Amino acid sequence: MNExxxxxxxxxxxxxxxxxxxxxxxxxxxxxxxxxxERKKIVQSMIVASYGLYGEGDDLDYIGNALDVHDSxxxxxxxxxxxxxxVPDSHPKHAASRSAWIYWLRDIAxxxxxxxxxxxxxxxxxxxxxxxxxxxxxxxxxxxATQEFTYGGVDRGDxxxxxxxxxxxxxxxxxxxxxxxxxxxxxxxxxxxxxxxVNGVKQxxxxxxxxxxxxxxRETEVPQxxxxxxxDNRVYSKDSRDPSIGFVDMDTIVGKALxxxxxxxxxxxx
Numbered sequence: 120m121n122e123x124x125x126x127x128x129x130x131x132x133x134x135x136x137x138x139x140x141x142x143x144x145x146x147x148x149x150x151x152x153x154x155x156x157e158r159k160k161i162v163q164s165m166i167v168a169s170y171g172l173y174g175e176g177d178d179l180d181y182i183g184n185a186l187d188v189h190d191s192x193x194x195x196x197x198x199x200x201x202x203x204x205x206v207p208d209s210h211p212k213h214a215a216s217r218s219a220w221i222y223w224l225r226d227i228a229x230x231x232x233x234x235x236x237x238x239x240x241x242x243x244x245x246x247x248x249x250x251x252x253x254x255x256x257x258x259x260x261x262x263x264a265t266q267e268f269t270y271g272g273v274d275r276g277d278x279x280x281x282x283x284x285x286x287x288x289x290x291x292x293x294x295x296x297x298x299x300x301x302x303x304x305x306x307x308x309x310x311x312x313x314x315x316x317v318n319g320v321k322q323x324x325x326x327x328x329x330x331x332x333x334x335x336x337r338e339t340e341v342p343q344x345x346x347x348x349x350x351d352n353r354v355y356s357k358d359s360r361d362p363s364i365g366f367v368d369m370d371t372i373v374g375k376a377l378x379x380x381x382x383x384x385x386x387x388x389x
Contacts (some may be wrong), residue, residue: 200298240265242374244280244297250350250357251278251297253328260381263296263374271367273300273346275317278376281348281367295373298348298358299326306368308347310360311337315349328352334360344369 246259279302285294300309302317309316313331332353341347345366350356359365376389
């Protein structure tokens with residue numbers, strides 16, 4: 120009796136599972152009927168293939184548990200269709216290799232899709248001028264939210280990149296400028312005495328380098344679809360105060376500054 124128990128305890132896991140499969144499908148160890156022998160062979164192939172595919176260890180419990188499902192589908196006799204659909208790959212290692220390739224290709228596809236989606240919403244840019252000192256410096260690497268405006272638009276205080284008709288003297292192409300939004304459509308803007316007033320309210324602008332805004336702009340209303348922008352380095356910045364720029368069409372916005380990604384010791388959200 121003890122010898123029998125020791126044999127059961129040291130039985131190969133795959134053999135133990137196979138015994139469970141024989142019992143589940145009503146197969147006996149001593150099979151004489153050719154048809155029953157064929158059924159046993161199919162079940163054996165299923166278990167061996169599963170053992171090879173899933174490997175050893177905890178995964179064998181998964182196979183064993185699957186054989187414990189006593190519903191009508193699991194316990195019915197195997198039909199010709201059942202047998203044809205249940206016969207596993209005769210080369211389980213090849214099947215495992217194909218499975219690995221499928222997962223690898225799937226991961227690449229997911230990465231590409233994520234990259235394309237991110238590219239639709241995020242655009243990088245590098246600051247090249249000093250008009251946004253002391254907030255931004257030449258060489259700062261920014262990530263712009265390109266689709267932010269579709270859902271939430273821009274707000275006063277946002278930093279935006281927009282297209283202009285100004286020519287870049289180095290590339291002879293139209294320049295993009297980066298400025299801060301000060302006033303929105305329907306707002307009134309006024310600059311006097313070194314201060315900025317929006318809708319008649321003096322603005323608290325701690326980001327302005329030197330704390331002074333040069334210029335003399337009489338109170339005027341921002342047209343619909345337009346915005347008033349200025350750089351934080353007001354003494355140096357060429358912005359809406361300059362007649363060559365004036366009010367900026369919101370349709371020219373390239374993106375809104377989302378984060379400074381470089382220098383690494385100055386990473387920040389906007």
